Amino acid sequence: MMLVNTTPESTPSIEANAAAQRTATPAGVSILILTKDEELNIRSCIQHLAFSDDIVVLDSYSTDRTVEIALEFPNVRIIKRKFDTWSKHSNWALENISFKHPWVYYSDADEHVTPELRDEIVRVVNDPSGLHVAYRLRYKNMFMGRWLHRGGVYPVWIMRLFRPDRVRYEEREVNAHPLVQGTVGELKEHFTHYSFSKGLAWWFVKHNSYSQMEAHEALRVRSIPLFSHARGLLSADRAVKRRSLKNLSFFLSFRGLSRFVYMYFLRLGFLDGIAGFHYAMMISMYEYWISLKVAEKQHDWSGKTNRLADKLLRKAHQ
Numbered sequence: 001m002m003l004v005n006t007t008p009e010s011t012p013s014i015e016a017n018a019a020a021q022r023t024a025t026p027a028g029v030s031i032l033i034l035t036k037d038e039e040l041n042i043r044s045c046i047q048h049l050a051f052s053d054d055i056v057v058l059d060s061y062s063t064d065r066t067v068e069i070a071l072e073f074p075n076v077r078i079i080k081r082k083f084d085t086w087s088k089h090s091n092w093a094l095e096n097i098s099f100k101h102p103w104v105y106y107s108d109a110d111e112h113v114t115p116e117l118r119d120e121i122v123r124v125v126n127d128p129s130g131l132h133v134a135y136r137l138r139y140k141n142m143f144m145g146r147w148l149h150r151g152g153v154y155p156v157w158i159m160r161l162f163r164p165d166r167v168r169y170e171e172r173e174v175n176a177h178p179l180v181q182g183t184v185g186e187l188k189e190h191f192t193h194y195s196f197s198k199g200l201a202w203w204f205v206k207h208n209s210y211s212q213m214e215a216h217e218a219l220r221v222r223s224i225p226l227f228s229h230a231r232g233l234l235s236a237d238r239a240v241k242r243r244s245l246k247n248l249s250f251f252l253s254f255r256g257l258s259r260f261v262y263m264y265f266l267r268l269g270f271l272d273g274i275a276g277f278h279y280a281m282m283i284s285m286y287e288y289w290i291s292l293k294v295a296e297k298q299h300d301w302s303g304k305t306n307r308l309a310d311k312l313l314r315k316a317h318q
Contacts, residue, residue, distance in 0.1 A: 028125045029161075030054040030099035031107060034090070036083060038109035039064040041197055046073050048112040051122060054100035058093050066109075085213075087169040087176035094164045101125070104164045110194045111139070117189035121161060124187070133182030134162035136238070139193045144275035151269030151276055152262060157238050159184065160191070173213035177243050184237075207286045215293035218250040222294075226251055256288030 031052045035042060036059070049055055055076045059067055060083035070076050079097060083089050094104075103125040107113065113121070117137070124130060138155040140147045148154070159167075159178045169176040196203055221229065232244025252258055260280050263269045269276040296302065 028101055029103045029105050029121055030056065030101045031105050032093060032097070032099075033057050033107050033109055034060070034093075035062060035066050035070075035109050036060040037062045037064045038066045039069055041109040041194070042066050043069050043072070045107060045109045045111060046070060046076060048114075048118075049105075049107060050075070051118050052101075052105070056093075056097055056099065058089070058097070060089075085171075085173045085176075087172050090169050090176070094167060097164075099164060102163055102165075103161065105161050107160070107191070108193075110197045112192045112194070114189060114192060117187070117191055120187050120189045124161065124185075130185075131183060132185035133166040134159050134178070134180050134184045135187050136184060137161070137187040137190065139191045141193045141195055143196055143279055146272070146275050148269075148272050148275060148279055150267060150272050151264065151280055152267035153279070156242075157186065159239070161187065173216055174210050175214075175246070177239060203282070207282075208289065211286055211289040211293060214290045215297065218290060218294050219297060221247045221250045250294075255291050256284045259287045260284035 029052055031049050031054065033042075033045065033049075033055065035057055038045075039062075042057070046055060050073075053075045055073065057067070057070045057076060057078050059070075059078055059080050061080055067078050070078060079093075081089065081092060105113075105121055124135065136157040136159045138157055140149065141153055142148070159180070162178075162180070163182075166181045168179050170179055226248070229244050229247040232240050232247075235241050235244070249255060249258075260283075263283060264277065264280040269280045272279070
């Protein structure tokens with residue numbers, strides 16, 4: 001782990017914008033951003049977080065200008081750590097980073113906090129009568145110039161504002177569930193998610209990696225009796241219920257086709273126009289990749305191919 005704490009001079013426009021927002025809103029929340037090669041997104045992300053005087057960028061040794069750009073801002077500090085899994089990486093951050101404030105807002109680099117959400121966050125963390133130790137909120141996912149608010153992709157509630165001493169993440173390679181010591185509230189406002197800001201090729205590369213991790217998780221889930229996952233459907237916790245549905249989906253056949261029918265027809269994705277069609281197709285393709293990778297592991301396709309190749313080579317040399 002390497003700590004970088006230099007702060008080169010900021011440009012006048014960035015410094016003025018940050019100063020204006022800090023003057024307009026009281027401090028009281030730290031920010032955590034996980035990065036890896038985010039030079040296209042990081043500046044805009046930080047500009048939308050200028051209300052905080054403590055922005056921590058946990059960088060996984062980016063090879064582009066991510067760190068250089070982040071350090072243009074006087075309220076940013078950089079900590080570097082090699083990425084292993086999302087849960088281990090995040091838990092390391094919560095256990096080892098000394099945040100300036102008792103509350104932390106987590107943001108991905110391709111997300112923007114709106115002024116309305118900023119004001120709500122500041123109000124919540126400065127409320128002495130607050131009962132909760134964490135808050136969930138929703139986001140608006142943008143694709144092809146529009147907000148995808150059908151197809152079952154909205155609303156999705158995720159925890160982003162929390163007291164770091166009261167939260168840890170379950171051990172899971174991807175989509176780890178937060179374990180909270182205390183009650184969880186809900187914010188009314190949204191952040192905006194630009195998940196295609198790097199283009200489609202990057203989205204495919206990222207989801208190819210995610211599908212590999214999801215396949216590992218699917219094999220683990222399917223080793224546990226089905227009824228054990230079904231119990232979570234009765235939970236009042238939205239996150240627990242969503243996780244149970246996710247786990248149960250690993251037992252389905254034709255997951256890719258089922259996901260498309262669910263998103264495009266049952267959840268009215270067709271009302272999002274051509275963007276809704278393309279997005280439903282890509283997500284169903286992602287689910288198909290997971291199913292294929294599970295089958296590859298279960299049936300040892302790679303091993304069978306190698307054994308066949310060895311057999312053919314032996315025959316060729318006889």
